[in-house]
Amino acid sequence: MSQGGSSEVLEFLREKIARIEADGSEGAGFARPAAPARISLGESLGENFSLDRVLQGGLTRGALYEIVAGRPGDGAAASGFALALAARFAAQNSKAGASIVWISEDFAGRENGLPYGPGLQLHGIDPARLVLVHALNAKESLWCMEEALRCKAVAAVIMDLWNAEKSYDLVASRRLVLAAQKSGTPGLLLAAGMAGKAASLSTAAKTRFEIFSGKGLQLASAGSRMPLPGLAAWSVRIAKARAGPEASGFDRDKVFAVFWDHEEACFRDAFSLALASHSRDRPGRPADARARSWQSA
Amino acid sequence: MRAHGPGKAPEAPLATLAKIKSAQRLVAVDRKAQALGLKPGMTLTDARARHPSLVTFDADARAEAETLSHIADWCRRFTPLAALDAPEGIILDVSGAAHLFGGETKLLTEIEAQLEAQGFHARAALAPTPEAAWALARFGTRQILPEDEKERRRVLGELPLAALRLDEKTIADLAQAGLRRIGDILLRPRAPIAARFGSTLHARLDALQGLTKSAISPRFEAPAYVAERRFLDCIMRREDIEATIASLAQDLALMLTRHGEGARRLEVNLFRVDGMVKHIETGTSRPLRDPQAIARLFRERIEAIGQTDETDPLDAGFGFDVIRLAALTVERKDQEQTGWDTSSCVNETADLAALIDRLGARLGLRRVTRLAFNDTHIPEFAVAAMPAAEGNRTSRAYHLQQPASNNFEANSNGVEKGLAQRPIRLLQHPEPIETIASVPDGPPLRFRWRRVMHEVTAIEGPERIAPEWWKNETALTRDYFRAEDSEGQRFWLFREGLFNRETARPRWFMHGFFA
Numbered sequence: 001m002s003q004g005g006s007s008e009v010l011e012f013l014r015e016k017i018a019r020i021e022a023d024g025s026e027g028a029g030f031a032r033p034a035a036p037a038r039i040s041l042g043e044s045l046g047e048n049f050s051l052d053r054v055l056q057g058g059l060t061r062g063a064l065y066e067i068v069a070g071r072p073g074d075g076a077a078a079s080g081f082a083l084a085l086a087a088r089f090a091a092q093n094s095k096a097g098a099s100i101v102w103i104s105e106d107f108a109g110r111e112n113g114l115p116y117g118p119g120l121q122l123h124g125i126d127p128a129r130l131v132l133v134h135a136l137n138a139k140e141s142l143w144c145m146e147e148a149l150r151c152k153a154v155a156a157v158i159m160d161l162w163n164a165e166k167s168y169d170l171v172a173s174r175r176l177v178l179a180a181q182k183s184g185t186p187g188l189l190l191a192a193g194m195a196g197k198a199a200s201l202s203t204a205a206k207t208r209f210e211i212f213s214g215k216g217l218q219l220a221s222a223g224s225r226m227p228l229p230g231l232a233a234w235s236v237r238i239a240k241a242r243a244g245p246e247a248s249g250f251d252r253d254k255v256f257a258v259f260w261d262h263e264e265a266c267f268r269d270a271f272s273l274a275l276a277s278h279s280r281d282r283p284g285r286p287a288d289a290r291a292r293s294w295q296s297a
Numbered sequence: 298m299r300a301h302g303p304g305k306a307p308e309a310p311l312a313t314l315a316k317i318k319s320a321q322r323l324v325a326v327d328r329k330a331q332a333l334g335l336k337p338g339m340t341l342t343d344a345r346a347r348h349p350s351l352v353t354f355d356a357d358a359r360a361e362a363e364t365l366s367h368i369a370d371w372c373r374r375f376t377p378l379a380a381l382d383a384p385e386g387i388i389l390d391v392s393g394a395a396h397l398f399g400g401e402t403k404l405l406t407e408i409e410a411q412l413e414a415q416g417f418h419a420r421a422a423l424a425p426t427p428e429a430a431w432a433l434a435r436f437g438t439r440q441i442l443p444e445d446e447k448e449r450r451r452v453l454g455e456l457p458l459a460a461l462r463l464d465e466k467t468i469a470d471l472a473q474a475g476l477r478r479i480g481d482i483l484l485r486p487r488a489p490i491a492a493r494f495g496s497t498l499h500a501r502l503d504a505l506q507g508l509t510k511s512a513i514s515p516r517f518e519a520p521a522y523v524a525e526r527r528f529l530d531c532i533m534r535r536e537d538i539e540a541t542i543a544s545l546a547q548d549l550a551l552m553l554t555r556h557g558e559g560a561r562r563l564e565v566n567l568f569r570v571d572g573m574v575k576h577i578e579t580g581t582s583r584p585l586r587d588p589q590a591i592a593r594l595f596r597e598r599i600e601a602i603g604q605t606d607e608t609d610p611l612d613a614g615f616g617f618d619v620i621r622l623a624a625l626t627v628e629r630k631d632q633e634q635t636g637w638d639t640s641s642c643v644n645e646t647a648d649l650a651a652l653i654d655r656l657g658a659r660l661g662l663r664r665v666t667r668l669a670f671n672d673t674h675i676p677e678f679a680v681a682a683m684p685a686a687e688g689n690r691t692s693r694a695y696h697l698q699q700p701a702s703n704n705f706e707a708n709s710n711g712v713e714k715g716l717a718q719r720p721i722r723l724l725q726h727p728e729p730i731e732t733i734a735s736v737p738d739g740p741p742l743r744f745r746w747r748r749v750m751h752e753v754t755a756i757e758g759p760e761r762i763a764p765e766w767w768k769n770e771t772a773l774t775r776d777y778f779r780a781e782d783s784e785g786q787r788f789w790l791f792r793e794g795l796f797n798r799e800t801a802r803p804r805w806f807m808h809g810f811f812a
Binding site for chain 2: 072073074075079080083084101109114117118120121122127131132133135151152153212216218226227229230232233234
């Protein structure tokens with residue numbers, strides 16, 4: 001068999017697996033299943049954001065994503081990234097004002113704090129949309145997550161699980177994936193306490209992001225020698241991608257430096273920061289109005 | 298009403314003891330001791346002198362009160378309105394309930410017999426007023442106060458004056474005056490007696506006769522709607538109980554629909570045959586009358602109870618013979634259009650409300666919250682987590698403030714406008730950190746938090762938040778800083794106390810984290 005032939009077979013098998021993954025059935029014939037709508041992470045214009053390119057257009061609803069802290073101190077960065085993803089899902093939800101459910105294990109809340117309303121608002125998430133669930137332990141959190149994922153009226157579900165290793169495994173994650181697929185509600189698992197263990201988890205989640213807090217663009221301060229801290233910025237590594245067109249051929253070691261534009265509620269590549277920040281400086285920018293209308297929606 | 302010892306009836310006379318008026322006295326005696334002539338109030342020495350075989354225990358007032366409240370709960374199977382009448386009585390309001398048990402006499406017999414079966418000796422009496430019932434149960438020869446006016450006066454007149462619940466001194470004084478029975482004072486002119494013995498006497502007398510009305514204070518409020526099932530054979534399997542609750546929910550839903558109302562607080566009472574009563578309560582975020590949803594909420598509740606007590610979540614024992622579902626609080630609920638447009642917005646909110654109810658039933662409604670803003674600058678109080686089920690949607694938007702910082706020029710540059718000045722995660726309690734700063738009131742150069750040293754590479758601040766002096770005079774001013782360390786992690790720190798003005802050694806705290 002020639003080289004081209006084997007790649008065709010591989011392509012066929014991959015497609016078949018993708019179909020099984022998608023709806024649990026093998027599907028009849030060669031009819032391609034309709035590609036699920038993608039939620040782009042960058043600006044709605046789309047293709048020019050690095051993560052979107054790697055993820056073949058963005059994230060899909062009805063899937064489970066994992067956000068793992070890269071280093072012990074990166075819990076807050078991972079939370080910010082998870083919230084940003086949730087904001088993207090909420091912004092592109094057809095139902096205006098759909099809620100975001102944040103399930104917090106009590107221990108995670110004590111260790112890393114709880115989501116703070118004013119901060120969320122400045123991060124681009126309307127706090128009035130947030131439903132905060134305080135679960136006693138990991139087992140209870142998983143149950144809540146599954147219940148919430150079954151609900152169609154929710155824009156995104158975030159579960160803040162401190163130690164995912166103990167109770168969150170292939171079976172537990174598979175249950176969540178099935179619930180998410182059925183309702184089309186995206187689930188985000190935030191494992192802030194699993195620093196550096198992104199490779200050790202074996203789960204049914206679609207994509208696993210490993211998050212390092214990144215240096216934002218620091219501005220010189222007028223009064224002191226030290227510069228000002230930057231905007232929300234991360235170094236993102238995609239540790240795992242399961243199924244779908246993006247599953248093959250991504251670079252596991254590539255680190256994407258991205259930052260969050262909380263006014264537009266979208267991600268941007270860090271290298272374009274200077275350009276973006278200068279263009280954001282114009283007076284009477286229509287984007288402000290857009291951001292506001294989104295927040296009040 | 299007194300309890301036998303556990304197990305078989307003891308042979309020796311029994312009594313409980315307590316120290317009253319600097320002597321060991323009998324508090325309660327069992328039937329055998331009573332037959333031998335022992336009475337409560339007698340000193341232990343007297344009692345022992347008469348009957349050396351007397352067995353005594355220390356009286357445990359708390360345990361007795363607890364037992365009494367258990368009995369009161371058990372009595373709720375006859376009527377929802379059961380009140381405690383410490384130390385030894387229970388008052389039930391059975392208006393309109395007696396016929397369900399085959400009439401008043403049968404009701405009294407059943408109460409006495411069932412309590413006897415549980416090991417309690419009880420005397421029950423029924424009268425139009427709580428006072429008359431109290432008197433009859435303790436001193437009466439008849440159990441039910443007759444309807445006939447003349448007969449009633451005769452029955453009440455035979456009672457001793459102690460039936461008026463007067464203090465011992467008054468009774469002794471009355472006895473000295475030759476007045477021993479209620480009949481003795483019923484026919485006398487009121488003024489001289491009131492002048493000598495006080496007005497309480499006649500107030501009690503009027504209440505006894507039903508001339509003035511008094512109310513009982515039930516242990517639990519009467520629910521708005523109740524549905525119940527009684528079983529000849531007890532049920533104990535969890536599936537059966539859940540099925541019963543589901544069918545009770547159907548009955549309840551009918552009642553609620555007829556009155557155009559929905560339940561906000563629901564309770565299931567499980568009456569065990571041996572007298573224990575189990576309450577399971579749940580709340581909802583919106584008026585609810587869908588029987589399936591109600592049944593599901595209780596399934597979650599039972600599941601949640603099962604998690605804390607793995608062996609037997611309902612603790613069925615020998616089984617339950619009465620199961621009752623009550624709507625404790627109801628609210629008006631208008632008929633909704635259902636089934637036309639399934640994708641409508643109403644359905645979406647209902648979907649979310651159902652989710653909140655389910656989570657609340659399992660975790661407790663207080664654990665499912667929404668954020669509500671308070672009008673304060675103190676960061677930890679600016680937001681409160683309110684139970685989502687309370688449906689309080691009037692949360693104010695947070696006002697973005699520009700901090701008065703020494704870096705104002707950089708801010709006015711425009712690039713930093715709208716910068717996130719509040720962390721996305723806030724610690725529930727600020728944690729003390731060790732800092733090193735070049736000057737006592739300057740920003741930190743490095744700090745140690747949770748044993749890890751962080752090198753500050755970028756800093757912004759201070760944002761000064763003054764204490765609310767009208768609430769707490771001792772609180773100190775806080776200077777908040779946004780700091781970024783060498784790894785790019787961003788923290789929200791504050792210094793508590795103004796150097797040399799409020800304190801000589803300002804302390805530093807970690808309060809939150811930025812993305």
